[in-house]
Amino acid sequence: MKPARFAYHAPATAAEAVALLAEHGPGTRLLAGGQTLMPLLASRTVRPPRIVDLNRVPELAFVTRDGSRLRIGALTRLRHVENDPAVRAALPLLAEVTALAGPVQVRHRATVGGALAYADPAAEYPAVAVALDARIEVRGDEIRQVDAAEFFLGAHRTALGATELLAAVEFPVPSAPAAYAIERIAPRATGPALAGAVVVLGPATGRIVLFGVTPTPVRPAAAEAALARGAAPDEVAEAAVEGLDPPDTPTIRGVSRRALARGAVARAVATARDKVTHA
Amino acid sequence: MPEHIDVKMTVNGQPRSATTTARTTLADFLRESCGLTATHVGCEQGVCGACTVSMDGVTVLSCLLLAVQADGAEIRTAEGLGGPDGALSPLAAALQAEHGIQCGFCTPGFLMRGTELLRERPAPAEAEIRAGLCGNLCRCTGYTNVIKAVARAAEAGGTAPSPAEQAALRREDLRLLAGRGEFVNDVSPPGTLHAAFLRSIVASGRILRLDASAARSLDGVVAVLTAADLNDRAGPMQPTPRLADDDPRLLPLAGERVHFAGEPLALVVARDRYVAEDALELIEVEIEPARPVLEPETAAEDTTNLVYPETGTNLCTEMASPVRPKLRRALDDSPHVVRATCRQQRQANAPMETRGVVASYDPGTGELSATISTQNPHEAKLAMSRVTGLAAERIRVTARDVGGSFGQKFWTGRDELTVTLAAYVLGRTIKWIEDGRENFTASTHARGDVGTGTFALDEDGRFLGSYLDHLEDTGAYPTGVIAKAGPFVGMMFTGPYRIPQHAFRFRSVRTSTCPRGAYRGPWAFATVAREEMLDEVARAVGLDPLELRRRNVLSAAELPYSLPTRLMLDHVTPADTLEEVARLLDYDRLRERQRRLFEQEGRLLGLGLALCVEPSSIGTMDPISTDTARLRVEPDGTVTAFLATGSGGQGVETTMAQVVAGELGLAVDAVRVVQGDTGDTPYGRGTGASGTAVITGSACRAAAGELLTTARQLAAGLLGVPAERIEPRDGALADRLDPAAAATWAELAQAARTAGDTGVLEAVGRFKAPPVTWSNACHGCLVEVDRELGLVRIERYVVAEDCGRIINTKVVEGQVAGGVLQGIGGALFEEVRYDEQGRPLTLGLADYTVPTAVEAPAVECAHIETPSPTPGGHKGMGQGGAVGALPCVFNAVADALALVGARVDRTPVDPERILTALARADAERLQPAARPASPS
Numbered sequence A: 001m002k003p004a005r006f007a008y009h010a011p012a013t014a015a016e017a018v019a020l021l022a023e024h025g026p027g028t029r030l031l032a033g034g035q036t037l038m039p040l041l042a043s044r045t046v047r048p049p050r051i052v053d054l055n056r057v058p059e060l061a062f063v064t065r066d067g068s069r070l071r072i073g074a075l076t077r078l079r080h081v082e083n084d085p086a087v088r089a090a091l092p093l094l095a096e097v098t099a100l101a102g103p104v105q106v107r108h109r110a111t112v113g114g115a116l117a118y119a120d121p122a123a124e125y126p127a128v129a130v131a132l133d134a135r136i137e138v139r140g141d142e143i144r145q146v147d148a149a150e151f152f153l154g155a156h157r158t159a160l161g162a163t164e165l166l167a168a169v170e171f172p173v174p175s176a177p178a179a180y181a182i183e184r185i186a187p188r189a190t191g192p193a194l195a196g197a198v199v200v201l202g203p204a205t206g207r208i209v210l211f212g213v214t215p216t217p218v219r220p221a222a223a224e225a226a227l228a229r230g231a232a233p234d235e236v237a238e239a240a241v242e243g244l245d246p247p248d249t250p251t252i253r254g255v256s257r258r259a260l261a262r263g264a265v266a267r268a269v270a271t272a273r274d275k276v277t278h279a
Numbered sequence B: 001m002p003e004h005i006d007v008k009m010t011v012n013g014q015p016r017s018a019t020t021t022a023r024t025t026l027a028d029f030l031r032e033s034c035g036l037t038a039t040h041v042g043c044e045q046g047v048c049g050a051c052t053v054s055m056d057g058v059t060v061l062s063c064l065l066l067a068v069q070a071d072g073a074e075i076r077t078a079e080g081l082g083g084p085d086g087a088l089s090p091l092a093a094a095l096q097a098e099h100g101i102q103c104g105f106c107t108p109g110f111l112m113r114g115t116e117l118l119r120e121r122p123a124p125a126e127a128e129i130r131a132g133l134c135g136n137l138c139r140c141t142g143y144t145n146v147i148k149a150v151a152r153a154a155e156a157g158g159t160a161p162s163p164a165e166q167a168a169l170r171r172e173d174l175r176l177l178a179g180r181g182e183f184v185n186d187v188s189p190p191g192t193l194h195a196a197f198l199r200s201i202v203a204s205g206r207i208l209r210l211d212a213s214a215a216r217s218l219d220g221v222v223a224v225l226t227a228a229d230l231n232d233r234a235g236p237m238q239p240t241p242r243l244a245d246d247d248p249r250l251l252p253l254a255g256e257r258v259h260f261a262g263e264p265l266a267l268v269v270a271r272d273r274y275v276a277e278d279a280l281e282l283i284e285v286e287i288e289p290a291r292p293v294l295e296p297e298t299a300a301e302d303t304t305n306l307v308y309p310e311t312g313t314n315l316c317t318e319m320a321s322p323v324r325p326k327l328r329r330a331l332d333d334s335p336h337v338v339r340a341t342c343r344q345q346r347q348a349n350a351p352m353e354t355r356g357v358v359a360s361y362d363p364g365t366g367e368l369s370a371t372i373s374t375q376n377p378h379e380a381k382l383a384m385s386r387v388t389g390l391a392a393e394r395i396r397v398t399a400r401d402v403g404g405s406f407g408q409k410f411w412t413g414r415d416e417l418t419v420t421l422a423a424y425v426l427g428r429t430i431k432w433i434e435d436g437r438e439n440f441t442a443s444t445h446a447r448g449d450v451g452t453g454t455f456a457l458d459e460d461g462r463f464l465g466s467y468l469d470h471l472e473d474t475g476a477y478p479t480g481v482i483a484k485a486g487p488f489v490g491m492m493f494t495g496p497y498r499i500p501q502h503a504f505r506f507r508s509v510r511t512s513t514c515p516r517g518a519y520r521g522p523w524a525f526a527t528v529a530r531e532e533m534l535d536e537v538a539r540a541v542g543l544d545p546l547e548l549r550r551r552n553v554l555s556a557a558e559l560p561y562s563l564p565t566r567l568m569l570d571h572v573t574p575a576d577t578l579e580e581v582a583r584l585l586d587y588d589r590l591r592e593r594q595r596r597l598f599e600q601e602g603r604l605l606g607l608g609l610a611l612c613v614e615p616s617s618i619g620t621m622d623p624i625s626t627d628t629a630r631l632r633v634e635p636d637g638t639v640t641a642f643l644a645t646g647s648g649g650q651g652v653e654t655t656m657a658q659v660v661a662g663e664l665g666l667a668v669d670a671v672r673v674v675q676g677d678t679g680d681t682p683y684g685r686g687t688g689a690s691g692t693a694v695i696t697g698s699a700c701r702a703a704a705g706e707l708l709t710t711a712r713q714l715a716a717g718l719l720g721v722p723a724e725r726i727e728p729r730d731g732a733l734a735d736r737l738d739p740a741a742a743a744t745w746a747e748l749a750q751a752a753r754t755a756g757d758t759g760v761l762e763a764v765g766r767f768k769a770p771p772v773t774w775s776n777a778c779h780g781c782l783v784e785v786d787r788e789l790g791l792v793r794i795e796r797y798v799v800a801e802d803c804g805r806i807i808n809t810k811v812v813e814g815q816v817a818g819g820v821l822q823g824i825g826g827a828l829f830e831e832v833r834y835d836e837q838g839r840p841l842t843l844g845l846a847d848y849t850v851p852t853a854v855e856a857p858a859v860e861c862a863h864i865e866t867p868s869p870t871p872g873g874h875k876g877m878g879q880g881g882a883v884g885a886l887p888c889v890f891n892a893v894a895d896a897l898a899l900v901g902a903r904v905d906r907t908p909v910d911p912e913r914i915l916t917a918l919a920r921a922d923a924e925r926l927q928p929a930a931r932p933a934s935p936s
């Protein structure tokens, strides 16, 4: 299990990276933490002719808090995010979720940009980005902002063009701390979740985002309405999975996955409400 | 961009620079360019953690980094953790004291990560330790002692071993903890070439075309060998026990047809593994697919769709014992007749170190030498002799450290032999290290059994008879003693219970899947099926599973007991271990708690029990029933024991030294064990089938007895007293009647140089095992099943075991804890899967979910020591942990589910199966009419 040959570039700036993408076009792969890409290269599941390594682009690694917005550069390591005081103060949910994205050795390398750009249906990060109304900064010929809700188009498909990179992600910081919870259902401490849910309770409304059950994170409107009404967790959960019909996979049937999603929502709602009461 | 790149980094404080390629991983760079081989490569997928190093102060997985990415970085590896004087780091010392290490393959990764964890959290809570280590997998230890070691190192940098701990320390640990172990991949003689196999992605079909010309002309490729190049030159490839069988002939590479996805089609030999894999992509293959045989239950009857058309059947072995009229009547007319089915999934051994061999043939000298990851170096040598046609005395096989095996590396595999043959044919040195995907698709699989049992009982729940119909999925061809060991399942099915009559049918059937091989307790299904079915019986007759076992378990007074199949059971304590587990669990109180929590809160707690008798050291399975040991006294008075073992984490270098030292009255440190080298050691059985303590240990005792006889004569001569008065005393041989008169072993060795027969003070001892030496154990656990999520949490796990006289308690408990976690993995997590076309879905450790430190329960272990009648009084116990744990945990889950009328009949009981069972039970409650009849 060794990667096939590739041409290797390690640009020093984001502009150079974008220029390399533009010059060599589709097939060129960006390498960030490599915690997902390297296994794919080793098994030759993907064999890009050219790799553009972002790890020598310091301008992409940062966390800044600017009033009501928290900005995180794409190359910021997950381990940094989870320990960063600004993140922990502004968005404790984000810090908590970050600590779930693999073992410590993985989080030392894995990046925020990679976790979003890979758009893994089972991953927590895209769901949290949606739940927290993140905006994703995309850099190509020009810089554009894409709402997280618009960014994820399918399993491993995003709004990124072939000559664009994900440069940063920006989160609105709520004026009053929101209560939140994440439930990740997995039989084992490492490895992808079978299903999961993120719940954020604002002063008036609530957010529910499911992951692991659909190709992209999904916000069940009826369940959010039930949540806002103060419906019981089980009722909210039932509404959240209403109409969901995940496909059968070799390890788990769709109905079972749906049951897990339901359980995840019920628990996340209960936990989040608990936090409101004890806040 | 040029292919070659110069990189510089600081490794363990030393500047290192080398030219490498862009695609070279940091792990390969450290190992190949820096020669630092403590960083192990297990999965190359980021899952096992064996390759963990520290880069610029934080741990990273070196298989997931390119070497160029570390240009300019500070790297630390396990070699760089100890003190400058070679002293062990505090965590390494704690791992040794707590026996948090067995094969040592995973250990460097744990050292790196654990050291960092302790720096970040000087006083970690247990849950923090577990979570912090979840990126490091260990297949041997069950994690219990690893976690203890981290906690111990946290306490003021670790406490020194107590005298008792000091006496039990494993001597293999020092090199492994210092990062100086020598696993097969660490061996790279100059001029080593690297091999890779092209494997079929089709399960069954005819090979229409295979064109290797493009691959052959790739720069860096030395040879591409196909069936046409190798098959005619290959001698028999079957292991010794299968040589006389009329199995379809096993050949190095598939030539006409393929029989499973993963079967080797060609072997590329190249400058390095990267180039070898490039060449694989250039080989053009065309296979006309045929319908694969995938369902063992229908394959047995099928005569049209055959794995090997020339055999006319898919049946590989069939054997039945007669159902006598009395048994027939019992099964027809008893007050209770219960039928139950048990399905055990296909599993994988999943050693952290995959298979591998470095074979070297020198046409000038006509000698072949090989280093191989094996449990059985001498059988590897014989197999290499057969496949190449070279005389055995021209072959030397070495195996220093083996990174786990659990049966997979007992008989030398087809792929290792093909590589050896290639080295012979080409006259070169060839290394082949199996990658993780190959290990899961093309080495050997394990288990994959279906059994239907019928039990007859009287009104009081006492057994009158039983019948087992057992079907074993053998895969494309049986390896080792698989398919021959199968009938043993039926023979020992009744186990430690008073079941007066029993009969069985055994069939093993070929399918178009990876071959089945030995895995920790190849006879495991006897225990798994019986214990799981017993709980089904208990539910059917309305008895508590403990009570059913109490009524039927054999008591001491009934021993020796002849099983209905005439196997003799003796020197075992199943009733005692059952009571001990009931006591440790406080069984009745737990039952009460289970009831209360269910009634009041609807929670599903479950209690599981499993009794196991382990047939160790079987005496009717030569060549592995006999062993030989050679002892030599060195000029300095120390003793070297030359053994044929191939230890893969069992601590043989320690336990056998303890045995020899005990016999000769020496300090353990005065005995050194040499093993894993056919050049130095006498022919013997290797390490496996729970035979080391009894067979190798007894051979050591026999050799020590011989040595004492010779040494006594020499001492008598030196001291001028009759030999009868000489006895071991304080590490010397002394005159029983004169406290001052003694000859040291150094003096005796000196005396032998002139007075002895050979000039050397040495002796050989041999032992042939009696038919069976049984050990026994009872497992008990408490689990809670999450009704909503189908997840299982193990709250308590206890084992009471009797392996006779214990040589080293920590080693025994390590075997138990490691085995138990493998059993838990099988009960809850692990399954090897294929799709409906026979293509493998389980491609590595990312898919084959062995438990991590987070899921591993603490295993509490109690010992009963009933000596066996063999010389040391030991009984083998290396396999029982894995065997007992699977049904124990399954039974606990089934017990919990039974509270709501839900039933499961196969492992693993994962969320899918539990949720499905719960949903079915719900549906049945809503429609009581649709409820199936009770199993009786």
Ligand SMILES: Cc1cc2nc3c(=O)[nH]c(=O)nc-3n(C[C@H](O)[C@@H](O)[C@@H](O)COP(=O)(O)OP(=O)(O)OC[C@H]3O[C@@H](n4cnc5c(N)ncnc54)[C@H](O)[C@@H]3O)c2cc1C
Binding pocket: A029, A030, A031, A032, A033, A034, A035, A036, A037, A038, A054, A074, A075, A100, A101, A102, A103, A106, A109, A110, A111, A112, A113, A114, A115, A116, A117, A118, A122, A123, A124, A125, A160, A164, A165, A166, A167, A190, A191, A192, A193, B045, B046, B047
């Ligand atoms: C053992 C293990 C367990 C894991 N467990 C989890 C888990 O439980 N939950 C979870 O969410 N994740 C998990 N992961 C994945 C891990 O968190 C990261 O690999 C993943 O989030 C990707 O980040 P990365 O920086 O490593 O991306 P890379 O592997 O470098 O890249 C991933 C993909 O994103 C693209 N990409 C990366 N950066 C950019 C960018 N800035 N712009 C555009 N495209 C980009 C790459 O081209 C590639 O296609 C696990 C990984 C491992 C090895």
Ligand code: FES
Binding pocket: B040, B041, B042, B043, B044, B045, B046, B047, B048, B049, B050, B051, B052, B061, B062, B063, B064
């Ligand atoms: S070899 Fe790197 S994690 Fe397994």
Ligand code: FES
Binding pocket: B101, B102, B103, B104, B105, B106, B107, B137, B138, B139, B140, B141, B352, B403, B404, B649
């Ligand atoms: S000691 Fe951990 S894998 Fe063997």
